[in-house]
Amino acid sequence: MHAIALDSKYGVPTVAIHTNVFEKAVQSVTRMHGMPEARYTFVPQPVMGKTAAQLRAYVDGKSPISGRPVMQEVIEGLTRPAEGDGLKETKFERSTPRLIDADTDENLQRLFLENNWTDKLPIVLPTEKRVAEMLAHTSHKPAEIAGHIRSNQFRQHWEFTVEQVAVNAVMAGASPEYFPVILALAASGVSARGSTTSSMAAMVVVNGPIRNEIAMNSGTGAMAPYNHANATIGRAYGLLSQNLQGGSIPGDSYMGSQGNGYAYGTVTFAENEERSPWMSFHVQHGFKATDSTVSIFTGCRSTAFTLGVREKYWREHVRNMLRGMDAHSAPTFLLDPIAARQYIDRGGFDTKEKLIQWVYENALMPAGEYWDYQLIQNYIYPRATFGEEPYASKLKAAPDEMIKMFKPDEIHVVVVGGETNGYWRIMGCNYQKTVSVDEWR
Amino acid sequence: MADGINGANRISALNPVGYAPKVTPKPMAPRLDSLDGKTIFLVDPRFDDSGLFLGQVRDWFTDHMPSVKTKLVEMSNVYTKDDPKTWEMIKANGDGAIIGVGH
Numbered sequence: 058m059h060a061i062a063l064d065s066k067y068g069v070p071t072v073a074i075h076t077n078v079f080e081k082a083v084q085s086v087t088r089m090h091g092m093p094e095a096r097y098t099f100v101p102q103p104v105m106g107k108t109a110a111q112l113r114a115y116v117d118g119k120s121p122i123s124g125r126p127v128m129q130e131v132i133e134g135l136t137r138p139a140e141g142d143g144l145k146e147t148k149f150e151r152s153t154p155r156l157i158d159a160d161t162d163e164n165l166q167r168l169f170l171e172n173n174w175t176d177k178l179p180i181v182l183p184t185e186k187r188v189a190e191m192l193a194h195t196s197h198k199p200a201e202i203a204g205h206i207r208s209n210q211f212r213q214h215w216e217f218t219v220e221q222v223a224v225n226a227v228m229a230g231a232s233p234e235y236f237p238v239i240l241a242l243a244a245s246g247v248s249a250r251g252s253t254t255s256s257m258a259a260m261v262v263v264n265g266p267i268r269n270e271i272a273m274n275s276g277t278g279a280m281a282p283y284n285h286a287n288a289t290i291g292r293a294y295g296l297l298s299q300n301l302q303g304g305s306i307p308g309d310s311y312m313g314s315q316g317n318g319y320a321y322g323t324v325t326f327a328e329n330e331e332r333s334p335w336m337s338f339h340v341q342h343g344f345k346a347t348d349s350t351v352s353i354f355t356g357c358r359s360t361a362f363t364l365g366v367r368e369k370y371w372r373e374h375v376r377n378m379l380r381g382m383d384a385h386s387a388p389t390f391l392l393d394p395i396a397a398r399q400y401i402d403r404g405g406f407d408t409k410e411k412l413i414q415w416v417y418e419n420a421l422m423p424a425g426e427y428w429d430y431q432l433i434q435n436y437i438y439p440r441a442t443f444g445e446e447p448y449a450s451k452l453k454a455a456p457d458e459m460i461k462m463f464k465p466d467e468i469h470v471v472v473v474g475g476e477t478n479g480y481w482r483i484m485g486c487n488y489q490k491t492v493s494v495d496e497w498r
Numbered sequence: 499m500a501d502g503i504n505g506a507n508r509i510s511a512l513n514p515v516g517y518a519p520k521v522t523p524k525p526m527a528p529r530l531d532s533l534d535g536k537t538i539f540l541v542d543p544r545f546d547d548s549g550l551f552l553g554q555v556r557d558w559f560t561d562h563m564p565s566v567k568t569k570l571v572e573m574s575n576v577y578t579k580d581d582p583k584t585w586e587m588i589k590a591n592g593d594g595a596i597i598g599v600g601h
Contacts, residue, residue: 113557156510214519215518216517435576438544
């Protein structure tokens with residue numbers, strides 16, 4: 058995308074070099090950004106970790122896509138005039154028909170599957186009647202624009218209506234009374250099907266009265282597939298994300314190298330406000346306790362877990378867990394109420410904020426190790442060199458100096474679980490936002 | 499309200515796909531007549547050892563097209579952010595650019 062901007066906006070002839078696994082993604086992005094003739098070539102994947110000699114062989118070699126010399130394509134890309142007919146081949150006005158051609162149940166299930174509109178599990182077909190029943194549970198009009206969504210920063214936003222959200226909610230098997238929660242998730246603009254090679258998934262925490270109104274689970278098995286609302290709201294969030302943003306297809310619009318099982322249902326649950334010793338998550342973020350909200354986290358990949366908060370070595374145990382996390386994804390503590398109360402007993406953390414402060418001060422790593430992580434090199438090191446704090450100060454640390462891994466505002470605590478035991482876990486993830494459900498009733 | 503199922507057991511279903519953005523065509527910059535004597539910026543997005551790769555591109559020009567002046571520059575920030583200062587600098591001081599290796 059930078060190459061397109063440099064070429065079209067700044068008038069500098071530009072060639073982009075990508076690795077071959079991004080062929081379809083590059084074609085899609087250049088077309089959707091209005092420059093189907095953008096110049097690019099490909100080298101083999103991966104570049105990361107290769108020696109100078111291996112990288113030179115890439116440069117001296119041929120594109121694994123076209124079979125032509127890489128540098129020949131680079132030079133031609135800078136010198137060969139635009140043919141100007143690429144745009145004519147591109148459809149720029151695309152309207153999405155409201156209805157699918159009528160067919161049998163079996164054929165429609167196959168159509169939805171083959172069009173990559175599902176999560177590869179059977180769906181509930183979104184008939185007019187079912188969609189209307191879903192729409193009856195919001196005051197918003199079916200044709201109202203509910204929001205915009207995209208799979209990552211390099212893709213353009215797609216637009217969607219309230220009715221289109223309802224279609225996806227029906228497909229997921231959601232009950233109509235869940236619809237305001239699903240609409241709030243859609244309108245957040247945060248995708249549960251983000252396209253990143255790191256295979257991230259999303260996590261949703263529901264707070265406020267809506268939890269009990271729709272019988273969500275915040276207790277035993279809350280994060281597992283044992284509650285209809287938890288399961289189908291999470292599934293609806295995934296389906297609406299992929300379908301309303303223009304797809305989530307491996308190799309094309311989804312580049313997660315390994316994929317992520319958390320993405321099947323999106324990790325969706327209610328906070329156990331009744332058994333939590335602390336302020337609930339949405340109140341921490343500026344809402345009233347009587348408000349109903351959804352809080353969205355992305356980047357869910359790494360998880361650490363343990364049992365209890367031991368009297369003698371709890372500090373060491375937690376530090377070990379934090380050091381084992383991906384240094385780029387901040388910790389969100391998901392605590393069973395038993396573990397939450399143990400934290401109060403052991404550390405005197407009578408507020409979530411006090412526990413967060415302790416985590417901030419104790420998640421430490423030698424600077425040399427920290428800066429050598431590939432994700433830190435990709436996403437934090439450039440910001441440090443640009444002068445952004447606190448990263449710029451961390452960059453001045455000697456290699457053996459212990460530095461803080463995370464910022465306090467990146468660390469979060471949520472209480473969930475049914476007190477069958479004091480298990481708890483840390484989810485490495487990035488908090489995005491908390492949004493109102495009530496606005497979508 | 500019709501249930502969407504007609505007498506032939508055919509079901510009428512709604513489309514789950516959103517509305518695609520309207521694409522605005524963008525012009526390409528005029529291409530160069532040749533690279534001879536030109537200054538080409540090699541732009542490192544600072545992603546997954548991309549700078550090491552561009553170093554090899556620079557060496558290739560030295561070996562095969564020594565009349566081309568190359569300048570290897572890093573983007574000012576994370577590759578996900580726009581970098582207008584660098585683009586303006588390249589526009590003012592260069593004839594072309596190669597960006598890689600990008601997502």
